[in-house]
Amino acid sequence: MHSRSDDPLDAALTAATARICDAILAVQASNPVVVIDGRSGAGKSSLAARVIRAWPLRTPAQLIALDSIYPGWTGLEEGAEIARESVLVPHGRGLLGTWHRWDWEREQTAEAHAVDPALGLVLEGCGALTPASARLADVTVWVDGPRSSRHTRALERDGDGFRPFWDMWAAQEDAHMAAHDPQNLAGISIRTP
Structure with missing residues (x-):
């Protein structure tokens, strides 16, 4: 994995991907679970996509983004609980899990997606890492960065x-951090520029 030395974000994500892949190998399981949490715009989605591309095991992994599950702009906590209950718990028991995509335009649940317990899993999103989800994960990751950088990246992405929901979403992130202390639950902490 080579990074472009002129891009500090790329370099940070490349180094983080290598750390996570090493942690996946250390689990010595064919279907490890990686949970990636962090503030909006910190680089969670980019990091998760890189981990999937660099997945170090023979069997592939599934990627689930909480952005596809949150039930609207006020649904950070509820989306994280849906993912724990419908994805992480069944996966940990060796059972098929199912989650429904949230249709942001229609503001309602949409089609169902299955989660194969025989395959590895990367779950990423704000709110993903709680004491309950950490118990179901093999590798736990917290991603954060300066507010101004995160804000710029989030608005460039979305x-x-x-824009009108940034403060409301940040307040939900603050509540999640106060209630669950995800930074301290993470085995790997990543700081993006």
Whole structure:
């Protein structure tokens, strides 16, 4: 994995991917669970996609983003609980899990997606790492960065659709951090520029 030395974010994500892949190998399981949490715009989705591409095991892994599950802009906590209950718990028991995609335009649940317990799993999103989900994960990751950088990246990614909800979402992140202390639950902490 080579990074472009002129891009500090790329370098940080490349180094983080290598750390996570090493941790996955250390688990010595064919279907490890990686939970990636962090503030909006910190680089969780980019990191999760890189981990999937670099997945170090023979069997592939599934990627689930909480952005596909949150039931609307006020649903950080509820989305994280849906993922724990419908994805992580069944996966940990060797059972097929099912989650429903949230249709942001229609503001309702949409089609169902299955989660194969025989395959590895990467779950990423704000709110993903709680004491309950940490017990079901093999590798736990916290990603954060400076507020100004995160804000810029989030708005570049999501455009003006996110702008009016930034403060409301940040307040939910603050509540999650106060209630669950995900930074201290994480075995790997990543700081992006």
